[in-house]
Amino acid sequence: MKKIRITKIFSFETGHALYGYDGKCRNVHGHSYKLSVTVIGSPIEDSENVKFGMVIDFSDLKKIVKEEIVDVFDHSTVFNKNTPHVELAKELSDRGHSVLLVDYQPTSEMMVIDFSEKIKNRLPKNIQLHSLRLQETDSSYAEWFAADN
DSSP: OOOEEEEEEEEEEEEEOOTTOSSGGGSOEEEEEEEEEEEEEOOOOOTTSTTTTOSSOHHHHHHHHIIIIIHHHTTEEEEETTSTHHHHHHHHHHTTOOEEEESSOOOHHHHHHHHHHHHHTTSOTTOEEEEEEEEEETTEEEEEEGGGO
16 A cells, blocks of 8 residues: 655744753743644555545544644743753742743754654554654754654
8 A cells, every 4th residue: 555644734832941052042932833743654445444545634643743742832931951940940830830841952953852752652553753843933943754763
């Protein structure tokens, strides 16, 4: 059976700061991220299956990405938990803000690696994650490809 790639695009707003960075991004700021998720598989051939002809139902892919990424990161501020930003994170959290502490520097590059693991762990066995594209601005993005990893 032929392999087909299916892509769904998600949007979310996230703040972050890059501790130790030598540019403006060391300051707390935010982005309107766009995440393109591409999976690959063969369309279902069983005409009795309600998903006949689909690689994966777009709503099933949406549920996975929404639960693992969008609902977690949207309107949150992300900090590396191994930096002094934890003090700021605690203060923000104490004031009712949504804060995420991660094990990595929250760059687009590291976020897309994190997202790839989260999504791969939730996909059905017959579907593979092909690629992710995390667009931080209109002209800047990080990409992850399964073939490279």
